[in-house]
Amino acid sequence: MLEVKGLDKSFGAIHVTRDVSLKLEKGERRVILGPNGAGKTTLFNQLVGELTPDKGSVMLDGEDITPLGVAARAGKGLSRSYQKNTLFDELSLRDNLSLAAAIRTGASRSFFRDSLSDKGVAEIVAEVAHQVHLTPHLDLMVSEVSYGIRRQLEVGIALATRPRVILMDEPTSGIGPEMSHAFHAMLNDLPRDLTLLIIEHDMDLAFDVADSITVLNYGEVVFDGTPEAAQGSPMLKEIYLGSWEDA
Ligand SMILES: Nc1ncnc2c1ncn2[C@@H]1O[C@H](COP(=O)(O)OP(=O)(O)OP(=O)(O)O)[C@@H](O)[C@H]1O
Ligand SMILES: [Mg+2]
Structure with a gap:
């Protein structure tokens, strides 16, 4: 459904997205996790068409949409929902x-x-x-x-x-635990053929809704797998400095 290959983006000397590849099947709910500054929003902006990658491609249903802007991508079924007040x-x-x-x-x-x-x-x-x-x-x-x-x-x-795919950048940021729970319940009730890519900071959301998890650290994919495998990974525990254990 959505396939990202080798996305690279630098701002001057800062290399923010490093050779990021990921693939979502139709109906998959994938959560992208990573600490502050890992490059999650920068990746999101390249997926929705707000930023042009230096290298790499974004494919939707086998079609290369890398040259398209936000509106053209939306017209092809790639929609976004995020905290900027629209x-x-x-x-x-x-x-x-x-x-x-x-x-x-x-x-x-x-x-x-x-x-x-x-x-x-x-x-x-x-x-x-x-x-x-x-x-x-x-x-x-x-x-x-x-x-x-x-x-x-x-x-x-x-x-x-x-839409066929909805991308969300930290949808539960700042809404409190109770509303976050209601939001997760809502996501879980959405039609199962809808593909979701959710950028998150908070691991609880990831485990509530994810079929699969990608973890970014310093702009690089350091994990791609199931929530269960993510929970058991010592490397990810270290990245999150222990906050993982409560999840
Ligand atoms: N337009 C820009 N110009 C220069 N540097 C930028 C720009 N946008 C982002 N950066 C830098 O890129 C890095 C990654 O930022 P990004 O916002 O993608 O991280 P993030 O994973 O979304 O973090 P957070 O969890 O805080 O939302 C940061 O070091 C940030 O300062
Ligand atoms: Mg961000």
Whole structure:
């Protein structure tokens, strides 16, 4: 589904991504872990198309998408959801989802006139709201809801565009343990054919949702395997300086 080969990126003298390769099968949920500054976000930005790698390629379903920008990649089903606030604060959750769904159905040009009464859009919104556990909150304004609910809404907005792969950069950062748990439950309930790549700092999230784990350290893949193998790895324990043991 998503295949990354030999990605290399430097900022001046700092070599931030070193020959990173990874492969996700359809429906796989892969978590990328690594300490602060390991290069996780830099890798993410190359996957979504915000940064051009110095070397290497990103393939989606066998197609080389390395030259494409963010919008073109999204159009091919590679969607992102992450903590940068991309929501309309003064609109309801329903309207935020409607806008995303309207773009998908091609109704965006007439969105402000009539798409809220458009049956296709309303159906997508209802389906997506259910998937991201937001049905009871649809009529609240974004400015009224917690950060945890916003994170769920961001995933909903990504889903409304009918992606094949969703990439998330530290989706539970700063939302507290209770909402993180609700967020994990939501991810685990998403359709199983959806491929997820989640960048995380926190190992608990990794073990909650991951089928597979990639660990980055100093820009390099130092582990690629199952959560069980990751938990038993002395090398990873050392990288995380003991924080691993509680996971
Ligand atoms: N635009 C840039 N210019 C120069 N250096 C950068 C740039 N972006 C990132 N870096 C450096 O690259 C390294 C990796 O940063 P990155 O943000 O990818 O790490 P990360 O694994 O996401 O860390 P965190 O867990 O803190 O989010 C850091 O040393 C950072 O200072
Ligand atoms: Mg980061």
